[in-house]
Amino acid sequence: MLLSRYIHAGISASLSALPLLMFPLGMPVMVNAASSDTSWIPFDLAQFNGNATLDTKGDVQLFWKTGDEYSTYGIASRSKGYLALGFSETGAMTGADIAVGSMDNGEFKFENRFAAGFVSPEVSKDQQNNMRLKEGHQQDGVTAFVFEKKNVADCLAEQVNVNTESWQWFIYAFSDENTFAQHKAGNKGKSYVKLGTGETISVNEIRPVDNAKNFTLTQSEVAIPTQETTYCYTMHKMPSGKKNYILGERPERSSDFLHHLVLYACYGITDQDKEMVGKDAVCSDDFSNPCNGFVTEWSPGMSGRTFEPGYGKPFGEDYYEYVMLETHYNNPDLIDGQKDAASFSFIYTDQPVKTEVGSLTLGDVGNRFTLEPGKELVAVSRVCTPECTGNWPEEGITAFSVFHHMHYRGRNARVQIIRDGKEIAPLSELRHFDYGYQFSKGLNQIKLLPGDMLITTCEFETTGDTEPVKGGLSSQQEMCFSWVDYYPANTIMMCSQFDMGNSTKDGLTGVVGFCSDSTKPEAERFESASITNPFEALPETGNTCNASNSTGTDSSDNAADDSAASSSLPSLTLLITMLSTLGFYLAFNDY
Template identity: 65%
Template sequence: MFPRRSYCNGLLVRRHKRHFESRQHSYIVGAAQSSTDLAWIPFDRDQFSNNTALDNDGNVQLFWKIGDDYSSYGIASRSNGYLALGFSETGAMTGADMALGYKADNGSFMLENRHAQGFVRPDVSPDQTVNMRFKEGDQSDNLTHFIFDKKNMADCLETQVDVMRDSWQWFIYAHSDSNTFAQHKDGQMGKKYVKLGTGKDVSLNVVSNVNNAKNFTVLQPELTIPAKETSYCYTLHKMPAGKKNFLVGEQPGEAGSMLHHLVLYACYDLPDSYLDMLGKEANCDARAVKNPCNGFVTEWAPGMAGRTFEPGFGKPFGEDLYQYAMLEVHYNNPDLIEGVKDTTGYSFSWTDQQVETEIGSLTTGALQGDGWFLEPGKELVTISRVCTPDCTRNWPEEGITAVAVFHHMHFRGVNTWVQIIRDGKEIMPLSTLRHFEYGYQFSKTLNEIKLLPGDRLITTCQYNTMNDTQPVPGGPSSADEMCFAWIDYYPANSILACTEVDLSLIPSSPINGSAGFCLDYTKDDPIFSSASTLTADYEHLPPSGNNCSATDGGTATGPAILQTCPETDVCFSLNVPASSKTNLERRAEPGDIFFQLSAPTSYSWVALGQGTTMSNANIFVMYSSADGKNVTLSPRTATGHVMPTHDTAASISLLEGSGIANGKMIANVRCSNCKNTMALSGGDSDWIYAHLKGPSIASDDLETPVSQHDDHGAFKWDLSKATGGSSPNPFLAAGSSTTSSSSSSAQPSLRLVQAHGAMASLAFVAIFPIGAILVRLANLSHLAWIHGAIQLLGYAIFIAAAGIGISLAKQGSYLSKPHAGIGLFLLAVLFFMPIVGALQHRLYKKVHKRTVWSYGHIFTGRVAVVLGMINGGLGLKLADAPSRYKIVYGVFAGLSGSLYIGAMIFGEMKSASERKKAVALEKESSGSSTECRRSPTTLFATSCFMASRSIFFLAHPNCFFFRILPRSPTNNRFASRSPCSLLIRIYRRCSDVALRSPASWPVLSRVDEWSASASSITAVATLALIFLTTEEDMKLHLLTIAGLIILATPARATGVTHGDSCTRDELGQKRCEKDGGHVMLCSNKNACVKYPAQ
């Protein structure tokens, strides 16, 4: 049903990378080596076990010795200025953990730990004592050197990098002839990929000769690069002949300035129709070329070098596997330059001798190139794809050993990793790559990680879409994005790819939704299986390495900064100087506090406030200044959920470091009188925040109006973690210690509010109406039980929502609000609904008509559903929800309510129609009965009945209790003494007269329902009056009246006793017993006539 060739067309061919920026770096790759000309090194070389030259000329030498917790490094340079050594995950500056040595103005030698956030001046890291420990250093005689220890496992991945002590590590370096730390000159920097420890791997990451190896070249003939931004060119090549051969080394050819990347695919079972491509010029019409080759051989992108496998290892190919390979060359020509010619390819070393260990390649990630999108305007957007156990169970019983991973994204890529889940637990990441740089891709060597059958592999990619205004699609263009991890492993097996796909995007697929996808080259069809991603359970790697703990600052005594990021791209920080707390303890002035607001410029404004609600809170609103280079911080206050007004009493000032740079707004703030709403003695402090995305306000006016926020929340800060230091600007102070406060963020309470609203809405907008509509319109067996089950499910969900709501209401003192009052009323009323429903169902089976309990159940339910929908809107108003939530709820509640009311009206019309048929039947059976004609006496009695009943129930709901009392001398005497006695006597006398004529029965029955409906409407109107008064006593009184009306509504006026034959009761009225599903009425001929039950 899913042929492998047709299904995989396009899945494995969309892999490419935008050409890296035009920065020149000396690129050297090598293992540990020694030099015979090291006499100039100014320190004892014997304290180290390994050495390598970082530059081509040997003028920058690196020494190291690997330890358990710390490893020692020494670096020396023939230069007379600063010297920097960086530990990098990719070979780029971005994310590098750097040691900077220089000679200070006072003659002392200094070492600083710095962190590079890009190709910019690296920042001083908060930790200057734990991550790196300075041992010695000096600068003299045109030589600069220093020795330090570095911690192997980073404490804070936000500013530090793990050392690949048993594998390959990227080092970057720079030096200068000046001690002023400024940008280096060309030729004074470089990078090197160095194997630090003794860990085993299969690739030397160097090109070297292999004994008895042969060579062949996969070469794309010269072509003219198309004058368009993105071009894919394909050429087919025949591999060397033989049953089974092995690749043992590879080296890409020279790269032109527009070459983006190369991928060589293995063509398993190549259709004969493609053989015409052999020896032909490249086809650069990507849409016309459907690449049938779904195996992976190798890849190259700028920043990578050639490689040679360790002796005894090789990648298999040949007649038993594949004989042809498709070369895909991606050119990037953003300037649409015409006439540029290029030729490129690979040179391979191979052997026809059996190797000891065969190497395979497994593709994971988003193989399905289209159908997925990234949300624009986000600092971090995450996608994950799962390789399911159903596929990995096809591995050998002893498992496989992963030796290298090539991670691939486009220019938005930030972080990527592959996790290993075994027996439901994450055991370790297979590979992690932070601070991804699209110009620095490479095959990351691993220290031989074992993978077992049944393992689940989760490939995750993170992207920065801050510069995008539209959703970013997955796809082949450089403007699109990709997420791949190609894993080299041994021993090789037949599994080529393992991931999940969306079958609904395949026109020929009869299946919708995600499925596991396993590609086995020995089978004609891919293997599909259930795809349970479980990604969220295992995404333990925090965005951007934001996992720094309270001890990350080591022994530093600088300011203690507490930071929380309630949104991925919106962060707030706080510092309480030690003197402010001390002054408070001495009952002196508390002094200053410092806080920081940080958000992208895609936000119109961002606000931070002290307190739990907007009312009377100190609020600080940040937005862009008029010149677009700085920020305006407006102190404000509010009386409630209204636009805050400028607070002239606030004493605040913007500090250095505030402004707009690199697409981010930052306000470093000192507040001198925030003590009014903040206790500095420790414990939790309540804060609120809000923001609005949109165009820049661009104003210097502190009173400029701002539009309503699109999101908001609250959180708590533990002041004990924010207290310390004495810097006048803690956010720029060296040695400051920043603690992430994600655990105390307000998101849990915001999520509780959202959960409360979602569950209550689900109950009243969906489940309750569905259950009611079914019982009115459906014709199913066991309908009553189905109705009961649905409504019980809705009530269970509502109980959970009410529990959350009560907890939130207690926290925010909302129990006195109408929303909470109505919710509690509904919770109490609905508690009795299952009991009343079961009782009325039992009675209905006996009498086959509606009873008092039936009407109680029906009309109370109707009022409750409508009231619940209305209360949902009140809840959104109370929560000050964004407009988009109110609109969505209004649309769904309106549609659901309209459908519900329409169904109820239709049901009543249907019942009325059945009653008309019953009247006709009664007339036909009774002949020309004079009693069937409504005499003036009967009409008068009926009118009397209707009037007295309406007054009785609508004007005096308390009379309900006497209405339902059974007739007895005692009760009559009790009723006669009540204020309602007159109404009761009039009502009963009129009903007795009217009921003596069967012709009055349909009228009286309808009056019953009209009065019940009128009572329901009156109850809803009474509840609505609650919102029009501010008097709490009046609200309680109105709520009591509404409850009495609802309870009185079910009372029936036409209850009649029956006899086996026409007999007269004590009032002289004729009565008959019921017969099956009918009521027997006496005709004028004293005969019992069947009357359909109501």
Template identity: 60%
Template sequence: MLQFQNSVRTRYLSYSFLLYLASVSVLPNLALAQDTNLDWVSFDRSQFDGNAALDTEGNVQVFWKTGDNYSTYGVASRSEGYLALGFSETGAMTGADIAVGYRNSDGEFVLENRHATDFVTPELSDDQTNNIRLREGSQENGVTAFVFEKKNRADCLENQVDVSTDSWQWFIYAFSDENTFAQHGPGHNGKKYIKLGTGTTISVNEIRDIDGAQNFTIAQPEMTIPTQETTYCYTLHKLPEGNKNFILGERPSSSSDLLHHLVVYACYDLPDSAKSMVGEDPNCDFENFSNPCTGFVTEWAPGMTGRTFEPGFGKPFGSDSYEYVMFETHYNNPDGLDDVSATAAYTFLYNDDQVDTEIGTLTLGDYQVEGWTLEPGQPLVPHSTVCTPECTSRWPSAGITAVSVFFHMHQRGVNQHVQIIRDGVEISPLASIRSFEYGYQFSKSIAEVQLLPGDKLITICEFDTSADDTPVPGGLASRDEMCFAWVDYYPANGVIVCSQLDLGQAPDNPLNGTAALCLDAYNDSMPIYPSDQIDASFTPLEERGNACDVSGDATTDEAPSSAGPAGASPTTGSASLSKGLPVLFGAVVVAATALLVTC
């Protein structure tokens, strides 16, 4: 396989938020119960199929009933002023589509559709009749409550959002005892990740106890963070014995605000020479260290919590797969602080009971990390990589089923999505995220998506470089950029990385230019190979979600959906799209060990 010097993946600086940062909660779709402790809610609760408390005290409640084009929501709070419920891609204000209800000076209940462009006061949307529309509202007896409809698929993605009615949706909320819409008071806000759909849940972004589970912890011993801006540190750990064990839950912890990310890598076929790292102090000489571990187990980044798999699901480890993991910590110290100590750890819940479904993780995106740049001074600059059909053909004959995607960029990241090209035609995307926020990262649960052998996957990241006056490099530092998507799927198989590489134009390199990359945990054959699919054209989906002319009013109960058909438009796209500027590595060394991968 190959070995890259100084290549790596991912994460995050400290970030201050203007309006709110609440603890993450995750709730499944709950059957509505006519519980007497909700009698204070003023509207008819029986019209809804689901209900969840948005706050820990139960003083802010949301109800829902999904429909084909529109879904109905009810929200109530024990407050005497405005109440806002937002639909967010990430749990952040940025990009959120917000319904704000309040009583005006004439005593009328008013519903406004607002859109947040950042952590600032949300702006009134041009569309006040079609995307969000009021059914009923009241403010009395210390309760503000209203019921409204929201379109499932947005007409104008510039200031509206799609709602994940088939899976999990982020809600944000704020309330006040004043009817003047302004910044809420302390503690009068929050966010929650709620399952609206009825499909199978594979994992939840919260820490739960698991009956009968054991636990083990991998930890970075206390160390002094170097004064340099960027530091990556590595410790190697031996996992509990057994042919096949299963990770059932993940619990990260750290003691330092300078932590940018934690990553746990699976070590397949680890050389004996590397095993001497077990029990040693962290190796922070990252510029001269090549990580021999290429599989992805899990990661923590700002905004994330622990994760728990549902009963029947788990990630395998043991002598049948991997027995060692590499623990990576990335510290970002832009102010050169001295004498700052830190510890970090990851605790896993596990057992050796065979699960019904084994979960694997596939790495997509720019595995090379370095060697590309983004044009400065632009509001939206794309960068893409291709996972070619030659690699996906190694999947089981029935294919794999994707269940969640963890998108990752740095602070310039705006949008990201993974396209599926099947038989030369783009079908519905695997997953996407708009209005990416660096401090609000999470594993996005999706309705199950089947991927078939021979599919081509294109990972596209879009960045805002308008504040930069020099080219922005891909790289290890927080000030650089990255583009990754980690896909959890079942059933687990050996393909762990599918991407492409810029091999440069070295005369002794038989694969000049761009080549495909496919890392298989159990097969060393052809990790790098030429492919005509990297630049192959395809027929894209018809564009949707940009009908921003809202001059017409919707008066019917079911307005037509704006979603384009899953067929083809007459134009064609390129599988490589905008692949950054090719520079780099000079010659890639084709070696017998593994890739250095880092975040």
């Protein structure tokens, strides 16, 4: 991935390392689709105020009622054996906090299990506080149970927090056997469900939109080189008009070798750059992308996305007219004779929308970090300084989704909000990152104000490395980014810090602030005390596990060239302890 003419950052993956049956690109993820037929469900539905159908047939139903400390959930399936409902960070099995119900010698058995990976979930040590059974049923071809789950987990080594105010991933599996083991094919799924009642801005599914127009950007066919990493670029002219708005994104995975699509907005490009329109793709390590505005992307695990009525991403003569489509091909086995013509489709309107949506890039600028090998967790932190956010409108902006991105070593991510020297509630936290299950994380509309400092932290596991790991483009390197969608749109595109090393520009050297504005030809670099100033951090939550099932990490393990600000961050202490044997797969997901 090439972020602006100043920055190089990569989204990379090895074909051999991806799960074999990933959730198909473009397949709609069901979101709060409720079924009208609930007569077969044995528990009282009056105790709930929310309902979602988790499968396509209406045979797996989820109900809930959120509370202050505990929330109540009911799950029912037209099946005769065990039934499992997992609370997942990403829609993957890895890190899922799972409720399992089944019959055992005439009595209903309830267990809390935890999946350390794509392996059989183990029984959690806590069977008392995190989850509590209220009732269980199995009769007439139906298995169902009602239970309570704590909203804020006590032990994040085996449990997860629940996003009761916004969107939550659920995974499920069922069987016609009461023995907890691998289910039959098709008896599983995942769904991104809105538990909260706040206004939704975008959904991670493809929805029809009335009176919308369509356009598709297609890369000319390329012969995929017999090398591990290849980046290709094509310039495109957007549909004409002074003001248009993207209403929905429809990515397509055209090749098994395709591992990301990124669309960049082009501001202030030259006539020579525009001559690339209609030309063959440029596939070269030496190509310098002149376009520095992030529009959108696709990575493994992502489906399409649709904005709710009244919202749209602006483009046109008043914004930008040209875009650069970047494709990354990964060919670790050096297979010859492969070709691809990648494309990215959109729906849009030329009619005004009520609210314009913008995207803000946070994280590492230039891949100037190194990860120490042999560590369970190594942190990289980057600061978005108040000097840059001070350019936001006086009333501030409202963030409604975040896309966190790392490579295979990525484990946890966080964006913190620092206001007046104190941390307020985090903008976003994501544990158990999985490269094959990436998505745009819905937020409960968080207000950001001019002068706020944002700190993006990524945590990586390097236990399998014997040499330092560099940030970079290839599959064997790493990256740390968070893309925030917000409204109303403004001209600030990227906010971070930049390590100039020993070079000097405009009298600056070392680590400086970095702010990219679409109205200016170059990103601004400046001295900022915020990069090193300490702040009052919120206390950690979810770390009351006993020593046998929790492991902490010290920020002193950070790479040597990380900023001093990272040492003041509260650590994301959750470790993914992989089981030594695979055992039975409880494959909740299409993986």
